[in-house]
Amino acid sequence: MHFIRAKHEIGAPASEEFGEWPARAHICSMIRPEDLLRPTPKGLYCPPGDFYIDPVRSGVDRAVVSHGHSDHARPGHGAVLATPETLEAMSVRYGEAFAGSRQLAPYGAITCIGDVDVRLVPAGHVMGSAQVEVKWKGLTMVCTGDYKRRADPTCRPFEVIPCNIFISEATFALPVFRHPDSPGEVAKLLASIRAFPDRAHLLGAYAFGKAQRVIREIRDAGYSETIYIHGAMKALCDMYERLGVDLGPLEPATLEKKQRSESQKFAGKIIICPPSASSTTWAQLFPDPVIAFASGWMNIRQRAKAGGIELPLVLSDHADWDELTNTVREVNPEELWVTHGRDDALARWAELEGRRARPLHLVGHEDETGE
Amino acid sequence: MQAFAALLERLVLTPSRNAKLQLICDYLRHTSDPSRGWALAAITGDLDIPSVKPAAIRELVVSRVDPILFNLSYKYVGDLAETISLLWPPRPGANRAPDLAEVIETLMESTKAQGVKLVEGWLDALDSAGRWALLKFVTGGLRVGVSARLARQAAADFGKVDVAEIEELWHGMAPPYLGLFAWLEGSAPKPVSSALALFRSPMLAHPLLSKAERLDAHDLNPSLISPADFAAEWKWDGVRVQLVSDKSVRRLYTRNGDDISKAFPDLLEAADFDAALDGELLVRTPEGGVASFNELQQRLNRKTVSPKQMIDRPAMLRAYDILQEGSEDLRPCSFHDRRRRLERFVVSLDTNRIDLSPLVPFSGAMELEKLRRSPPTRDIEGVMLKRWDAPYLAGRPAGLWYKWKRDAFLIDAVLMYAQRGHGKRSRFYSDFTFGVWRSTPEGDELAPVGKAYFGFTDRELVMLDKYVRDHTIERFGPVRSVTANKHQGLVLEVAFEGLQRSPRHKSGLAMRFPRIHRIRWDKPARDADRMEALESLLAV
Numbered sequence: 001m002h003f004i005r006a007k008h009e010i011g012a013p014a015s016e017e018f019g020e021w022p023a024r025a026h027i028c029s030m031i032r033p034e035d036l037l038r039p040t041p042k043g044l045y046c047p048p049g050d051f052y053i054d055p056v057r058s059g060v061d062r063a064v065v066s067h068g069h070s071d072h073a074r075p076g077h078g079a080v081l082a083t084p085e086t087l088e089a090m091s092v093r094y095g096e097a098f099a100g101s102r103q104l105a106p107y108g109a110i111t112c113i114g115d116v117d118v119r120l121v122p123a124g125h126v127m128g129s130a131q132v133e134v135k136w137k138g139l140t141m142v143c144t145g146d147y148k149r150r151a152d153p154t155c156r157p158f159e160v161i162p163c164n165i166f167i168s169e170a171t172f173a174l175p176v177f178r179h180p181d182s183p184g185e186v187a188k189l190l191a192s193i194r195a196f197p198d199r200a201h202l203l204g205a206y207a208f209g210k211a212q213r214v215i216r217e218i219r220d221a222g223y224s225e226t227i228y229i230h231g232a233m234k235a236l237c238d239m240y241e242r243l244g245v246d247l248g249p250l251e252p253a254t255l256e257k258k259q260r261s262e263s264q265k266f267a268g269k270i271i272i273c274p275p276s277a278s279s280t281t282w283a284q285l286f287p288d289p290v291i292a293f294a295s296g297w298m299n300i301r302q303r304a305k306a307g308g309i310e311l312p313l314v315l316s317d318h319a320d321w322d323e324l325t326n327t328v329r330e331v332n333p334e335e336l337w338v339t340h341g342r343d344d345a346l347a348r349w350a351e352l353e354g355r356r357a358r359p360l361h362l363v364g365h366e367d368e369t370g371e
Numbered sequence: 372m373q374a375f376a377a378l379l380e381r382l383v384l385t386p387s388r389n390a391k392l393q394l395i396c397d398y399l400r401h402t403s404d405p406s407r408g409w410a411l412a413a414i415t416g417d418l419d420i421p422s423v424k425p426a427a428i429r430e431l432v433v434s435r436v437d438p439i440l441f442n443l444s445y446k447y448v449g450d451l452a453e454t455i456s457l458l459w460p461p462r463p464g465a466n467r468a469p470d471l472a473e474v475i476e477t478l479m480e481s482t483k484a485q486g487v488k489l490v491e492g493w494l495d496a497l498d499s500a501g502r503w504a505l506l507k508f509v510t511g512g513l514r515v516g517v518s519a520r521l522a523r524q525a526a527a528d529f530g531k532v533d534v535a536e537i538e539e540l541w542h543g544m545a546p547p548y549l550g551l552f553a554w555l556e557g558s559a560p561k562p563v564s565s566a567l568a569l570f571r572s573p574m575l576a577h578p579l580l581s582k583a584e585r586l587d588a589h590d591l592n593p594s595l596i597s598p599a600d601f602a603a604e605w606k607w608d609g610v611r612v613q614l615v616s617d618k619s620v621r622r623l624y625t626r627n628g629d630d631i632s633k634a635f636p637d638l639l640e641a642a643d644f645d646a647a648l649d650g651e652l653l654v655r656t657p658e659g660g661v662a663s664f665n666e667l668q669q670r671l672n673r674k675t676v677s678p679k680q681m682i683d684r685p686a687m688l689r690a691y692d693i694l695q696e697g698s699e700d701l702r703p704c705s706f707h708d709r710r711r712r713l714e715r716f717v718v719s720l721d722t723n724r725i726d727l728s729p730l731v732p733f734s735g736a737m738e739l740e741k742l743r744r745s746p747p748t749r750d751i752e753g754v755m756l757k758r759w760d761a762p763y764l765a766g767r768p769a770g771l772w773y774k775w776k777r778d779a780f781l782i783d784a785v786l787m788y789a790q791r792g793h794g795k796r797s798r799f800y801s802d803f804t805f806g807v808w809r810s811t812p813e814g815d816e817l818a819p820v821g822k823a824y825f826g827f828t829d830r831e832l833v834m835l836d837k838y839v840r841d842h843t844i845e846r847f848g849p850v851r852s853v854t855a856n857k858h859q860g861l862v863l864e865v866a867f868e869g870l871q872r873s874p875r876h877k878s879g880l881a882m883r884f885p886r887i888h889r890i891r892w893d894k895p896a897r898d899a900d901r902m903e904a905l906e907s908l909l910a911v
Binding site for chain 1: 380381383384385386387390393394397436437439440441443444447448449450453454457458460499503791798799836840
């Protein structure tokens with residue numbers, strides 16, 4: 001298409017930038033970014049490497065997977081390239097046979113697929129999460145997958161990579177999403193336990209990533225008592241422990257006789273469960289539970305209220321508005337592509353900043369379940 | 372401001388009454404004067420500050436934020452105060468965050484025009500939770516799901532006093548209630564109110580027989596009712612109120628101490644005396660009879676009332692008791708003496724808006740039982756028994772007053788829909804919509820006639836919840852529809868106090884006070900009641 005040609009037309013500042021990228025003068029007349037990565041119904045596709053990045057449907061021949069959340073990492077592909085941690089998460093969740101073959105790509109290592117150089121770089125979203133950098137004939141495109149910029153004790157921080165095209169997620173791309181600092185949110189939970197020592201605190205958290213981060217943050221706040229976990233959390237918590245994240249004393253949140261009399265031991269305790277579990281009969285067994293939920297969506301009170309959440313904790317594994325916009329400024333790409341989430345608002349922001357932006361309207365990465 | 376904002380947030384999201392009480396109580400304990408007094412006033416709705424229009428605040432925000440981004444955000448969030456509190460871009464270098472007292476005291480001394488300017492400065496200085504709390508009370512009304520009564524109860528819990536004591540003082544005090552808190556903390560004696568037309572905590576009755584029809588300490592064995600000990604009078608189907616006229620000040624209070632004077636100026640105008648009366652608030656039909664409870668409800672909960680409403684549905688008081696006459700407090704007197712004073716007093720009044728609730732003569736328990744079973748008119752809910760020698764005591768003292776209600780109406784209906792409950796029950800399907808059979812050209816169908824969410828035991832609730840989960844056919848958000856046809860369905864015996872025509876309900880009927888009386892696991896759905904059975908009750 002026209003975007004690099006347009007850069008030429010802009011004039012002096014742009015050509016100065018081109019100085020650092022000698023190959024681009026060549027690209028502009030020959031290559032269009034769609035030749036390297038293009039949105040398709042199955043997800044972002046790379047024709048010269050014949051692979052998809054985070055395909056939204058199962059069963060492609062070759063997939064590069066940014067991280068282990070189920071809307072990005074689906075089972076049943078022919079070959080999967082991902083970080084060792086992501087591959088391990090997939091085998092924990094889907095079983096060893098989740099793909100025909102798998103290829104380990106540690107952070108920073110370059111893998112050649114056809115003519116395309118693929119490199120995975122930390123994205124700071126969950127353990128093993130990566131941005132996917134693809135280079136071909138001097139054109140560099142970076143797909144962020146999901147990412148965040150703030151500190152997370154359970155994963156490597158996001159790294160800024162200069163590139164021509166930056167393909168960003170936009171889950172929380174509205175200026176109302178400004179996530180507070182995590183310690184303050186964890187303090188709310190601990191304060192509630194002190195205020196309601198007779199009530200169990202049922203904290204909903206996504207089973208992979210959020211749950212372990214929440215536990216780690218609670219430990220960092222000085223809480224050393226046993227934390228109880230729902231059965232769905234166990235395998236992934238074990239994986240985090242294996243990979244070196246100390247989660248402290250954990251015990252299963254199960255009642256052997258399924259009786260209320262037995263449930264008193266959970267009064268004043270923290271129980272971590274998948275968000276959907278808090279509205280099941282399982283949750284009814286706990287003493288007068290306070291229903292909490294750790295998610296970036298909890299920033300919106302109306303949303304918490306509608307979901308019957310009594311104690312919302314704004315803890316997100318996605319970039320908030322300021323992180324998204326600051327990251328785009330830092331990366332300073334020639335063009336911003338916006339994938340899943342509120343692409344309209346981020347595109348509007350780019351317009352106000354005088355940046356080129358293109359909403360991809362990629363479907364399939366559910367913007368809510370992953371958080 | 373931060374602590375207050377955190378309290379409001381927690382209150383908005385907390386469904387349980389007890390947890391709300393605990394949260395407010397904790398806040399009062401950990402917050403100093405005068406902030407806690409202002410906070411209490413903000414919650415009870417007794418804060419009188421110039422309000423700022425939402426439009427003015429919207430204007431402020433679009434002067435700082437791109438209108439398109441603002442609109443995208445507002446559309447997403449759906450609540451103006453919340454949207455603004457979240458996306459407000461503070462100007463750097465704002466002052467320190469103000470505390471609640473400072474905000475309120477400054478606003479009280481300013482005009483509406485100054486208000487907007489002040490709010491802008493504070494939005495810069497506060498964090499998002501603080502901005503939200505600020506916007507909530509400057510745009511009027513906190514709406515955090517706490518009634519004035521509940522807030523006063525929390526203050527009573529905090530001071531370990533009876534809420535009746537606070538209610539009696541309430542209308543004579545002004546925020547930030549320094550004297551009240553000093554007393555509640557034990558550092559000063561109970562404040563003496565010099566205000567006029569104060570509320571007096573009402574005397575309440577015990578049910579004659581407790582629910583399971585077994586006698587406990589508060590019950591009276593019906594066979595022991597004798598006209599020598601007890602006076603009987605009708606229990607009218609209206610709203611229990613207190614009408615107080617004290618020199619030039621006149622007030623109408625509910626039994627919870629809420630001031631509803633503004634909705635009933637017609638009755639207040641008639642209170643041309645110097646006394647405090649206890650009675651039933653009723654409205655009349657244009658023909659002069661007593662209108663239904665439904666009609667009374669049309670006039671309740673209103674800030675103002677139109678002249679047409681006052682003509683169509685004039686308000687009246689049916690007097691039960693007299694608590695004060697002139698400067699004389701009659702509450703220590705026996706019911707016998709108060710009744711004599713009341714009769715003399717009502718007769719002397721020159722108005723048709725206040726009449727006397729007549730005593731019901733009876734010879735013994737048997738006769739009274741007949742009267743309460745089938746009262747002469749529909750606006751009577753049963754009988755009241757009052758000991759002749761009892762003084763007027765606040766609260767629900769044992770052994771002095773009893774209510775003996777007429778039996779509830781019963782129908783067998785079929786469970787159609789269930790909805791998740793609130794609070795402790797939010798994880799149970801505990802709100803049940805039920806229907807009865809109705810003939811249609813296509814054959815019989817179930818028509819929903821009411822909804823009930825109590826009457827069952829905790830054990831029964833667990834069983835009902837399981838039944839709903841096992842028999843769901845469809846889900847709509849928090850609501851599930853369950854199998855209900857002639858072959859399969861759960862029959863619920865529903866008790867209710869009355870039935871009225873209502874254009875607002877799909878069935879055209881409104882049930883008063885419906886509750887699940889029994890679960891008829893044994894009864895086939897096809898044998899449930901028909902619409903005609905309900906229609907016949909309307910005719911009574």
